[in-house]
Amino acid sequence: MVPAAAADPVSVAIGDFGAWQARSLLLLFLVKIPAGWHMLSILFLAPFPETFGGSYICARDDDPANLSLADWIQTKHPVDQRYPSGFNPCYVYSNAINESTAANAYNVEKCEKFEFFVDLPTMVTEWSLVCERSVLVSLIQSLYIFGTAIGGVVTFFSLKIISPKTLIMVGTALQVSAGIAGALQPIFEVHCLLKLLIGLGTCLMFTAANQIIVDISTGWRKTVFSVSFEFFWSVGVITLGWLDAAADSWSTLHLTFSIPSIIFILIWSFFPESPRWLIAHGRFDNADNLLKFVANYNGRDLPEDFTTKKPLIASPGSTICQKLPKFRVFCLQIMWIGTVVHYYGALYNIRNVGGPTLPIRTSFAGEQN
Numbered sequence: 487m488v489p490a491a492a493a494d495p496v497s498v499a500i501g502d503f504g505a506w507q508a509r510s511l512l513l514l515f516l517v518k519i520p521a522g523w524h525m526l527s528i529l530f531l532a533p534f535p536e537t538f539g540g541s542y543i544c545a546r547d548d549d550p551a552n553l554s555l556a557d558w559i560q561t562k563h564p565v566d567q568r569y570p571s572g573f574n575p576c577y578v579y580s581n582a583i584n585e586s587t588a589a590n591a592y593n594v595e596k597c598e599k600f601e602f603f604v605d606l607p608t609m610v611t612e613w614s615l616v617c618e619r620s621v622l623v624s625l626i627q628s629l630y631i632f633g634t635a636i637g638g639v640v641t642f643f644s645l646k647i648i649s650p651k652t653l654i655m656v657g658t659a660l661q662v663s664a665g666i667a668g669a670l671q672p673i674f675e676v677h678c679l680l681k682l683l684i685g686l687g688t689c690l691m692f693t694a695a696n697q698i699i700v701d702i703s704t705g706w707r708k709t710v711f712s713v714s715f716e717f718f719w720s721v722g723v724i725t726l727g728w729l730d731a732a733a734d735s736w737s738t739l740h741l742t743f744s745i746p747s748i749i750f751i752l753i754w755s756f757f758p759e760s761p762r763w764l765i766a767h768g769r770f771d772n773a774d775n776l777l778k779f780v781a782n783y784n785g786r787d788l789p790e791d792f793t794t795k796k797p798l799i800a801s802p803g804s805t806i807c808q809k810l811p812k813f814r815v816f817c818l819q820i821m822w823i824g825t826v827v828h829y830y831g832a833l834y835n836i837r838n839v840g841g842p843t844l845p846i847r848t849s850f851a852g853e854q855n
Contacts, residue, residue: 495794496761497704499777504784507702510758511711515718517654517695517750520661521688522722523729523743524630530730530739532609532623535616536570540604542616544578544597564594575600576617607735613674622674629678633685640686641693649767650694650701651759657690658750665744669737684744691750701760761794770795 500507535542546558553561559573566574577594596618602611609615615622637657644653661684668680696715703711726743733739750757761780764773773794781788 495792496701496765496777499781499786499788499792500702500704500761501781501784501786502704503707504780504786506758506780506783509756510702511699511714513753513757514695514699515715517691518715518718519722519725520743520747521692522719523726524661524665524684524688525719526723526726527740527743528623528627528630530726531736532615532626534620535602535604535610540602541571541575542600542602542604543575545599545601606733607737609736612672612736626678626681629682630685633682633687634689635685636682637686637689638693641690644690645694645697645763649759649763650697651754651757653690653694654757655751655754657687657694658747658754660684660687661691662687662744662747662751665747666741669740669744691747697763698758698760701762702758765794 543555543559544562546553559571562578563573563575564577564579565572569575576597578597580593580595600614600616604611609626610623613619613622641653648656664680664683664687668677668684671677671680692715696712699711699715700708729742730739733742759772759776761773761776764770764776770793774792777794778788778792
């Protein structure tokens with residue numbers, strides 16, 4: 487029999503750990519996998535053509551001389567050893583017709599359209615994200631990250647009126663719908679907007695899930711389970727490269743890591759609700775029913791008069807009465823910022839190394855997280 491005089495009715499009902507927590511944590515941990523897919527996806531959706539053996543030239547649509555590829559490159563593109571191909575694919579001689587005139591021509595003009603020589607279509611080939619437009623690849627990723635930043639703020643205020651479990655559903659619906667639309671529509675500007683919405687939805691999902699993890703954990707387990715939650719982000723990083731290996735285009739890959747989140751909608755009823763959120767918002771009957779179910783699921787006996795309507799009385803030695811160690815929190819934040827900057831910076835620059843084994847390298851990087 488659990489003592490009735492315990493200060494925290496949630497801890498009384500759920501205990502330190504049981505079968506219900508194990509089931510709930512597994513479901514919540516899975517939410518983090520799509521976050522890893524979407525965060526790192528730009529490496530596979532928009533790889534630089536030269537990095538992995540591909541190339542590109544200025545489009546030959548208006549070539550009246552019908553030059554061969556080799557002749558076109560020799561007569562139209564300026565020589566530039568800074569590029570792996572040995573020529574500058576971003577500019578062409580404006581009046582070059584043959585090799586002799588090209589060698590003495592100094593007037594060049596920017597290429598507006600490009601011809602790509604790559605194994606599979608990517609965002610780069612879809613929207614010509616090369617030369618001066620290559621910065622738009624970073625814009626796509628920046629909008630996703632900005633979406634996650636907005637998501638953190640939206641989650642903070644939404645939790646005042648919406649339960650974490652409901653927020654997981656809202657975020658999943660947003661992530662899936664924007665992800666599928668982003669893979670199928672052909673307009674770059676629209677894709678950028680959808681990327682921001684994907685980041686927003688993804689942040690709603692994993693932030694609300696983490697809130698539930700903290701609420702159903704006790705003591706040191708809060709830290710352990712929160713850290714374990716991040717391991718499933720690594721699962722997404724590890725598996726993304728192999729999803730890309732099975733896809734035949736960037737849009738197929740985008741669909742591949744966007745559609746699986748539908749599973750969360752189908753099994754939403756199995757996701758746990760936060761009992762502490764219910765209590766904080768005065769939904770005592772719902773909290774009582776949930777905690778009685780959890781206690782029965784974990785094989786725990788509750789007092790006959792158990793209820794969450796009683797005020798919580800913390801003992802002097804409880805964690806509720808302890809002051810927040812602000813300096814320690816500040817130091818941890820600095821350490822976390824440094825870790826994130828160096829880790830993500832190195833991870834995103836993996837594609838600049840080149841070679842045919844990007845899935846292997848991203849898998850290894852995920853294991854280091």
